[in-house]
Structure formats: structure tokens, C-alpha cells
Amino acid sequence: MTTTATPPVAAAPSSARTRSLAAVLLAVGVPMFMVTLDNLVVTTALPVIKTELGASLTDLSWFVNAYTLPFAALLLTAAAVGDRIGRRRLFVAGIALFTLASAACALATEPWMLTAARAVQGIGGAAVMPLSLTLLAAAVPEKMRNAAIGIWGGISGLGVAVGPVVGGAVAQGLHWTWIFWLNVPIGVVAIVLVRLVLNESHGGARKLDPIGLVLVSLGMLGLIWGVVHGQDDGWTSLSVLGTLIAGGALLAAFIGWERKAPAPMLPLRLFRSRAFTSVNIMAFLFSAGVFGSVFLLAQFFQVVQGYGPFGSGIRTLPWTAAPMVVAPIAGLLVGRVGSRVLIVLGQALLALGLLWVALETTVGVGFGSLVPAFVLAGIGMGLTFAPMSTVALNSVDPASQGVASGTVNTVREFGVAVGVAALASVFASQGSYANPQSYVDGVVPAVLVGAAVVAAAALSALLLPGHRRKAI
Template identity: 70%
Template sequence: MTTLDQPTRSGATQRPVAGTRRPLAAVLAAVGIPMFMVTLDNLVVTTALPVIREELGASLGHLQWFVNAYTLPFAALLLTAAALGDRMGRRRLFLVGIALFTLASAACALATEPWMLITARALQGVGGAAVMPLSLTLLATAVPDRLRDPAIGIWGGISGLGVAVGPVVGGAVVKGLDWSWIFWLNVPVGLVAIVLARLVLTESRAAATRLDPLGLLLSATGVLALVWGVIRGQEHGWTAGPTLAALIAGGVLLVLFVGWERRTPTPMLPMGLFRSRGFRNVNGVTLAFSVGVFGSVFLLAQFFQVAQGQSPLGAGLRTMPWTMAPMVVAPIAGLIVNRVGARTLIVTGQALLAAALGWIAIVASPDVAYASLVPPFLLAGVGMGLTFAPTSTLALASVSPEAQGVASGTLNTIRELGVAIGVAALASIFVANGGYGSSEAFTDGLVAAVGVGAAVVALGALLALRLPGRGR
């Protein structure tokens, strides 16, 4: 069995050295299981939304907040978690994140009112903010250079697995038990993940530097205000006073954050990272990808139930051609990324996703045959699989080893910001062109929103052409 050297406590890079060894499979499990749990909950909730809406008496606004209450603190705190992990200990904060996510999952399961579920989902987002970026950083620091790309590919496959089984698990649980069990399932998984992480992972830190409390405050509040403004804009109008105030405040705070990071001797996000063409552009591609794809998925996950009357389990099973493909394709992409080049894989992936979403927008109708949706679903799944691992690989390869923690946090912050913007913006287009009133109305809104999503992803494909080529 392939084994990995444990990282030492000394030095900024914390690379593996000869000594106590851990199996590669054990390291992947220790970082992958918590990350799987975090990704699983995104689409588990999406699939269960129609049932939760009925049982809790939730409105359309509540449904969006069941998703956005998670992504809001998630996006706002990813950079903070990465920076704190670099200085306080990545494994320590990783364990805290798993524990908080597990407790918040139990609170979600016990919710009896929409506001209770929204609050618990927000706590899940706080825990997930520590899990997602640190899982990738802990993996990168534990894996020798020769195994890093394949390991990141497998990590991407595990993330794809969470996406894949989410709709099916959610549908199966809702059909056979109660919707609350989609959250109860996280409790034993979280407990196992805590034990495994403690046994397998060794503590690692970046170079010993002082914390940047003002940077932490400006970044977290800036992202929080910006995402909240986007969400509120969809619900109450983009020209409403509170919406504009939040968007302007978020923009000003982030400008102040950039200015402060340029001046402080110990920045949490060194602005020099963005001088790298690869790092700068891969974050732009990730934003376009998240806005177009996850905004579309939010609506497509409900299409089979609302427009075609399928059960939650039936809807989950019908999404599997899309959601299972990344689990297979992402590890392959990780294995071949050095041979083919990250740019080629990302451009191809984004082009396939844009084509798939456009295809769905063309053929969607209340009575569309499922067989007509299978080819674009497969195409979209392959596109996502070609995107997951290469974007992470390129982001880490574009920075120095000691900056990989903040690079991972930045990439995941951009991704979650895109999720929030995508759900809010495409839901706004959906409401403007249709609604939940009938199958026809839902399909009209879906077609308009998914068409916009296809255009956004196509822009991401064009931006991906500016990524550095193989060997650069």
C-alpha cells in the first residue's frame, strides 16, 4: 500500500520527511470524509426542498435561505478559516470545524420552524468554512510532490461523490423516513471523521507570523455584506435601499481590505498572489463556473418534482447521469493533468458545461422525455469532473508552498461566493419569467434561468483560454 511521510512541525512548507508513515488511503479518508459530508449537504437539501417547504410551511424566500444561510457564512469565513489554520494549526481548526458541523446538523434535524432550520444551516456553514479549505491544504502538505496531482484528483472525485449521492440520499431518506434524517446521517459520519482525523493527520502550520485581525474583520464582513446584498436583491429588488447599502458596503469593505493587505507586513491574503496569471484567472473561471452551474442546479433539482410530479427519490435518481459523472472523471483528470495541461482540461470542461446547459434550456418542457435529458446531463457531469481537480491543482501550483493554505481559502471563497450569486441571480430570472404556479410556469422560468447560466459558463470558458499552458 502506498504510504506518506508525516509532515514535521518545523518550517514554513511542512513537507513530508522520512519518519512515521501513514497510508495514502488513510490520509485521503481523513481529509475526504469531512469534505464529502460538507459537499453532500448542499444537494441533499436542494432535493428535499419541496418536501421541507410543505412540512415547515416555508415560502420561496425560506427555500432560498435554506441554501443561502449555509453559503453566506461559508463564503464569508473561508479566508478567515484558512488564515487562522495557518497560524493556529490546520488540524486543530479542521477538527473544530468538523465538530461544529456535526452539532449543527443535529440542530437542523430538530428544527420545527423555518427560522430554526435557517439558523442551524448558518452554523453548518461556519463549520464547513473550516473543513473545505483546510482539507485540501492538509492533503497538499502531507502528500509528496510526485503524488500530489493524483491525490488532488481523488480529492476532487470524493467531492464529486458528495455531489453525486446527495440527490439520491436526500430522495431516498425523504421517501423512506423523514426529511430530518438527511441531517441525522451527518452525526455518526462526523464522529467517525473526528476520530480518523485525530489518528491520521499531524498538525501543520505556515510560517510563524502574527495574525492580521483587521484583515480578518474586513474580509469576513465585506464578503458577508456583498453576499447578503445579492441574496436580498433577488428577494426585495436590486434598487431597494437596504440592497444597495449592503452591496456598496461590501464593495467598500473589500476595497479597504485590499488596501490594508498591501500595506500590512503580515497580510492574511498577500496581494502578490494575484500577480500570477494562473492564480488570478483560475479564480475568475471558478466564479463563472459556480454562478452558472450551481444557480442552474438549484432549479433543475426541483424540476422533476414540481414540473413532472416525480417523488424526491425519483428526482434524485434522474439527476444521477449528471451527478455521478464527476466522481469518475475527476480522479482521471487528476491523473492526466500533468500530461494534458490544466488549461486544456478546464477549457474543455467549461465548454461542455456551457453546451449542456444550453441543450437543457432548448429541450426542457413540462412533458419532456427523460431520455432527452440524459445526454446533456452526462455532458454536464463530464464538464464538472474536468473542472474540479485541475482548478485546485492550478491554484496550488501557482503559489509558493507556504501560501497554499490561503490560496485554497481564496479559491473556495470565490466558489461559494459564486454559488450564492448564482442561486440569487438565476432565481430572480426564474421568478421574472415563471414561478411555482404550474408546470408550464416553472418550465418557463427554468428555461430562462438555465439559458443565462449557460452564457455565464461560456464566458468562463473564454476566460480559461487565458490560463497558462502546460509547463508554464
């Protein structure tokens, strides 16, 4: 791979300059917050939903997976379609679809209704997540872009942080349907903001690539479905093995098609950039290691120490809330020290935090013993989010920023699915949910593996190009 200089990002249109940064951040941040919140908000409410709807354990897994699967599978497709038909247009359509699906979730009276509505939510969310970053980059002046991306990363971190807390609080204090009803007024306000504040923009190619869209969407869906169900159904079962092979074959066909497509949705030339390739490798390893660990640690306070959903969510805040404070600071520092320094440092701190958690975790561990490790891990995540997004955007030409955002988000979501499945397998091989000690026996080696994967992410980040100061 060759090292390429970071290309300049197109200046924001003059009409966009007249709009305040706060208004732009609200327009792109409110819908993104809504989408990231719903990734985790339902998890702590699952026991209540199970009782209310008479759902089975299989239904519960589908309440989560029905959202995750289309969301992860369609991120790149949504970014490519937005480049062609208009990023703001598809962004608004995604918000509207997500809002309507949220109302359908709240009105569900049968498990299958909630599953179907969650799937539609995932489709809408896939249009929101990658385009929010692309629209932000186009709407602010270049001198403010790093700081804006940092704040954007903080908003995303806030959605992750308060998801379990909001879910637990609503499930215990109100009715579980309010988890979804809250999205309706937020979605309406978000649509108005977007239409008032953001300008329309397009990517380079204006023709659709229908073959590429179908191949990548079905390929990602097959891979993620297989990974998500591998632990429960068995990795050698016909359904899991078949979908993994089919997904891999479809993605191989996608790459072959993109090499010769007249208007490829993912120009493979982007991977000639060392920065773009390296940041995608790092994003996969980072997501796999950290979110696979979080999946297990989030259950620790309930399974091992007997806290309720709300109490467990509160105890994760020293970790999950730190990125919303640190990410904006990291955005301000990117221009001074460069993305590579911040990402390597962030991943090293995160790996150290996970290692610390694994070594401290016992059945009777006090919460105070875990707080420093949680804070360290949260700081590491906060130092990673904004610089990772900055590298993804700045490593490609302005017309390709939409597909760059879609690619790195797709890789991240796939990393989450792989990490959860892999670390759950490590957990199952050493422990179980039978009693608190069995859970600890499984979670400690799983988090140690997560720490090793994040350490690998830190090493991969060393491949990123170094900081280059602009000539004065």
C-alpha cells in the same frame, strides 16, 4: 500581469510518506463529503420540514441561506486562521462544530432553532472545506499529488451528486431529522481519522490579521446576503442595495488594508501570478453559470413533470454523478497534458451540455432526450474540478497554499450566489411557477444565459499558462 513559472510544491514530510494514500484521502475526504452533502441535502426535504415545523416560506429560504451565508463568508478567514494556529487543529475544530450543530439541527422543534443550528453548521463547514485540500497537499508525496487531488475532487463531486438523492430518500423513507443525525457518527469517525493520520502544518505568517479578518468576513457576508435576497426583496430595496454597497466598501477597505498590513491574511502579491488570477476568474464564471443553471434544472422534474423529491434526485444523477468518475481521471492526466487543456475542454463540454439541455427542454420532454446532455455536462465538470484545484495550489508558494485554497473556494461560493440570483432573475422575467409551461418559458432562457457564462469561463481559461514538461 506577468507569467511566472509554476513553483515547486514542498515535499510531504517523511512521516506523512509512511501513511497510505487511502488513509489520507479518508481523513480529508470524509469530513469534506459531509460538508458538501449538507450544502444540498436539505433542499429536497424542505416540503416535509415545512409541514413538521410549521415553517413559512421565509423560514424555508433561511434553512438554506443560514448555512450558505457564513459558509461562503468565512472560507478565506478560516484558511488564514488555520495558517496561523495550525491547519489540522482548526480542521478538527470545524468538524467538531459541524457535528454538534448537526445534532442541534436534528433536535430543532421550531423554525428559528433549525435556522440557528444551520448557521453554526455553515461556520464549521467553512473551516473544513479549504483546509481539506491544503492538508491533502501537505500529506502526500509530490508524484502522487495530482492523482490525490483528482480523487479529492471526485469525493467532492459525490457529495454534490448524492445530496438531493439522500435528502429525498430520507424525507420519504425515514424522518427528516436523519438528514442531520447521520452526520454525528460520521463526524466522530472523521475526528479520529484526522488525529491519527494527518500531521499539523502552518502557513508562512504566524501572526493573525484581525482587521483583515473582520473586513473580509463582513464584506463577503454583505455581498452574499444582498445577492441572495435581491430577487425576492428587490434589487433597489434599501436592505439589498444597502448591504451590497456596504459589502463592496468593506472589501475595498480590506484590499487597502492588505496592502500595508504587517502580516496580511491575503498577500496581494499572489495575484501577480497569471495562473492564480486566471483560475479565480474562471472559477467565478464556472460556478455562476453552472450552479445557477442547476438550481433551476433541479426543480424541473418536480415542478414540470410531477416527480417526487427522490425521483427528481435520481434523474439528476447522470449529470451530478459523472464528476466523481471523471475527476480522478483528470487528476491523473494533469501531469501529462496540463491543467489548461483539461479546464478549457471541460468548460467547453459543460457549455455545450447546457446549450443542449436548453434546446431540448419542453414540458413533455422525455428523460432519455436529456441524458446525453446531462452526461456531457457532468464530464465537463469532472474535467474542471481537479485541475482547478491543482492550479490554485501550484501557482503559489507552499506556505501560501492555505490562503490560495480559501481564496478560490470563496470565489466559487460567491459565483454560486451570483449565478443563482442572476439566472433566477432571468427566469422570473420570462416565466413563473404558475404552471409547467410557464416554468419552461423561464428556465430555457435562464439556462441559455448559464451556457454563455460557462463559455466565457472556457475563454478565460485560455489565459492560464500552458503545460511545461519537467526536465528529465
